Amino acid sequence: MKTLRPTSFDVAERAGVSQSTVSRALRSSPGVNAETRARVAQAAAELGYVVDRHASSLRLKSSETIALVTICRPGEDRSAINPFYFALLGSIAAATSARGFNLLVSFQESEANFRADFVRSGLADAMIVIGTTSNRAAWDYFAAAQASGHDFTCWGSPGGDFHWMRSDNEVGGRLAADHLVATGRRRLAFVGPQRSPQRQFDERRDGFTAALAAHGLAPVLAEPPPAEDRHAQGIAAARALLAAHPDIEGIFAASDMLALGVLQGIKDMGRSVPGDVALIGFDGIRAGTLADPALTTIEPDLDAAGEALVAMALEDDAHARDGTRIPVRLAVRGTA
Amino acid sequence: MKTLRPTSFDVAERAGVSQSTVSRALRSSPGVNAETRARVAQAAAELGYVVDRHASSLRLKSSETIALVTICRPGEDRSAINPFYFALLGSIAAATSARGFNLLVSFQESEANFRADFVRSGLADAMIVIGTTSNRAAWDYFAAAQASGHDFTCWGSPGGDFHWMRSDNEVGGRLAADHLVATGRRRLAFVGPQRSPQRQFDERRDGFTAALAAHGLAPVLAEPPPAEDRHAQGIAAARALLAAHPDIEGIFAASDMLALGVLQGIKDMGRSVPGDVALIGFDGIRAGTLADPALTTIEPDLDAAGEALVAMALEDDAHARDGTRIPVRLAVRGTA
DNA sequence: CTGAAAGCGCTTACAG
DNA sequence: CTGAAAGCGCTTACAG
Structure with missing residues (x-):
């Protein structure tokens, strides 16, 4: 039941001009009489004409x-x-x-x-x-x-x-370290992939470690065990970390999904957040704001x-x- | 530095056939000699040729x-x-x-x-x-x-x-009602927009209400107050609901974002979930699985x-x- | 300022 | 089975 789409020739006929003029008027090319342009626009609107993007792109060699x-x-x-x-x-x-x-x-x-x-x-x-x-x-x-x-x-x-x-991952790592230290935490850990082929996680860890070093501190580095997804990895990582280092006071997780798992893992171990253990993630995903308590995080300017x-x-x-x-x-x- | 993209004419020349044959061979039209087709495919691969979708769509009048x-x-x-x-x-x-x-x-x-x-x-x-x-x-x-x-x-x-x-919203509402009743809850509430222009929320409520009626039960209907977003609405709705009806044992929320807010609101009121109050959402969003406890929900087959x-x-x-x-x-x- | 015409790169009806 | 040619609907250099 679809009517044939009108072409620039249809608009031209209705406006009483040539097809080239229709094209120029509609693309707001310079040098088209204002009155002509208005007449064309009018005709196009009446016909519900819209430029065919394939023809246009083919000609312009650009698809936008x-x-x-x-x-x-x-x-x-x-x-x-x-x-x-x-x-x-x-x-x-x-x-x-x-x-x-x-x-x-x-x-x-x-x-x-x-x-x-x-x-x-x-x-x-x-x-x-x-x-x-x-x-x-x-x-x-x-x-x-x-x-x-x-x-x-x-x-x-x-x-x-x-x-x-x-993201400026290194700065993010530093911000996390400084905040944890400023709020009185000393025994800190970084939870994140240590041997990832990509540099992002390394950069976050390095920024964190460097900022802590300035305070004479060194974090425990915890590699999350393999699991179904980042969230599951975080749960497992937190449990293992707190079992091995019961005195941990603050954790910086390499991503929010990991952090949300860590949050669950910390609770599973009977610790309170942020009372016993403070936690900072990275990414600023929406789900972090829905967590209980809401996740403190390093948020890139999306x-x-x-x-x-x-x-x-x-x-x-x-x-x-x-x-x-x-x-x-x-x-x-x-x-x- | 981009080289001119090859056209079907370039492929034709390299394969020693006409341009029409290239087109037929590449579109796997019937009636092209297998050997010719192979030669064309070969030439196309060597040139890194890919059909121009604008020219193709313009001709076919379909963009897929x-x-x-x-x-x-x-x-x-x-x-x-x-x-x-x-x-x-x-x-x-x-x-x-x-x-x-x-x-x-x-x-x-x-x-x-x-x-x-x-x-x-x-x-x-x-x-x-x-x-x-x-x-x-x-x-x-x-x-x-x-x-x-x-x-x-x-x-x-x-x-x-x-x-x-x-979604089959009515069935969803019924499933929520039946589960709540089967697990021993009697004093129930529905939290969701009551005067929404759309029918979805009404359907969920109606299914819920109808299934409860079969058990001789009637839910409290709670309209979430205006707020920044669904989550904030849920928090406010749960607080108001539990303040007005302290004996509520189970809540069906019209959507997961609302339910996640309700979960927070219930906790804010000092009640446990699902111990004191059971909660069911609708949508099956990922964030629900990250909640504490994880959100029970009605999940459409996406x-x-x-x-x-x-x-x-x-x-x-x-x-x-x-x-x-x-x-x-x-x-x-x-x-x- | 406007029109006639070429051409973007395909697909396919028409011949052979 | 394959080739020469028309045409999809535009944009713009070329004339006027």
Whole structure:
């Protein structure tokens, strides 16, 4: 029942001008008589005319869209994706939309749906890759894709020689250390992957350790045991940590999902938070504010992250070069 | 530094065939010699050739993409979007990708970025609209858009005469009631909007009420007071409810975000969960599993929801007609 | 300031 | 089974 979509020729006929004039008027090209322009706009509105983006993009060789791929864990249920990536997706969408661009999203997890040709097929002008760094096959695929000319920008430098953007992790680690020390905690621990291929967790740990060293302190470093997901890892890590070091007074967890598990683990061990043990996470995910008590965390400026990723992918911002850092802040809530 | 993207003419030259043959071979049209097809595929691979989607879509008049718009609260931070919608977005992405379609996403909140012309501009073959029902201006805009011929399918029937798909809310309400009664609770309450323009919350309440009536019981109906978001509403609602009805033994909240607030509110009143008060939510969001205790909830089958929304939007499933219900199940966790 | 025409890179009906 | 050619709906250099 769909009526044939009107073309610029239909608008031209109705406005009594040529098709070229319709195109110029609608793109607000300079040098179109104001009255003509109004007549065209009028006719277009009456017909419900909208420019065909395929014809337009084909001609202009630009689609004004960004492709965003989110790497998932293999077999992972979509609702189990780390909420941090959904929040990042939202901020990328905002930055994209602010430029009048469209956003194409793709969740990828295995050979069955790996894809990196969004730019080459003309579908997008640039590609951004975010998501879990634990999917080795996915990152190998994207490393190979880059080698064969598919360019992209990613979040968090998951190994490889990628263009990346990430939080100011070191400063975040320092903020966590300083806050814990300022509130009187001395026996501290860092819970996070110690041998991750990516640098993010290392940076958080190093910033934490360096700031503590300035106070003559050294944290216990706890590697979370393998488990179903970050949350489960956090629970197990906290239990083991408190069993081995009953005197721990403060914990800095490498991410909020891990921290939420640690929170549960601390409670499981019969300790109170923040009374017995203070806790600080990293990411600023919404679920942290819903925890009991609400999670104190290091929060990256997500709006800045979305904008910087898009700018860098589009290469239209000389300042958004490799290694730019997204500012973070300490969000003091209930756990520390 | 980007080399000119190769076209089908380049592939044709390299394979020693005509451009039309390249197109046929790559689209696996019938009636192409196997050996020719292999030679073309070979040449395409060597050149890193990928079909230009704009040229292809222009010709085929189909883009094989779905547009998904998510309505946000005005002024809402992207990370504050109800996680249920992110999960739904993920399942829609999965259903879309399973068909080899692309997904274009757009978060909209105010006049500044309302847009409904994805199909008319050729960018997408169909449009799905999800998100908060509390943004009146947005739904007025989409009602007007529909009136002027922009068709779409939405989640939850937010008023208007839309094509919609929603959970089997009544059954969900019944499951909650039966579980609460089966575990010995008699003094029960429903916490949720009573005068919402949309029917979803009413259906959950009605199912709950009807099932209780069969046991000769009637719930207290508590309208959450206005507050910043659903979570804050839940906290306030639980406090007021328990102050007015100290003998309440079980609560069914209209959504998980509300339930998470109710959980906090119950604790604030010095009651234990589920010891003193049992609690059941609705939606099955991830944050519920992170609560302490983990939230018992009514969980819609999101995979089915994504698939049904896409099928209905594409009108390629005779069974996915208006009014189809997505099955729900009771997920028993810690709060009831 | 406006119009006629070429061309973006495909797909497919029409010949052979 | 394969090729030459038309045409999808735009944008813009070229004339006027």
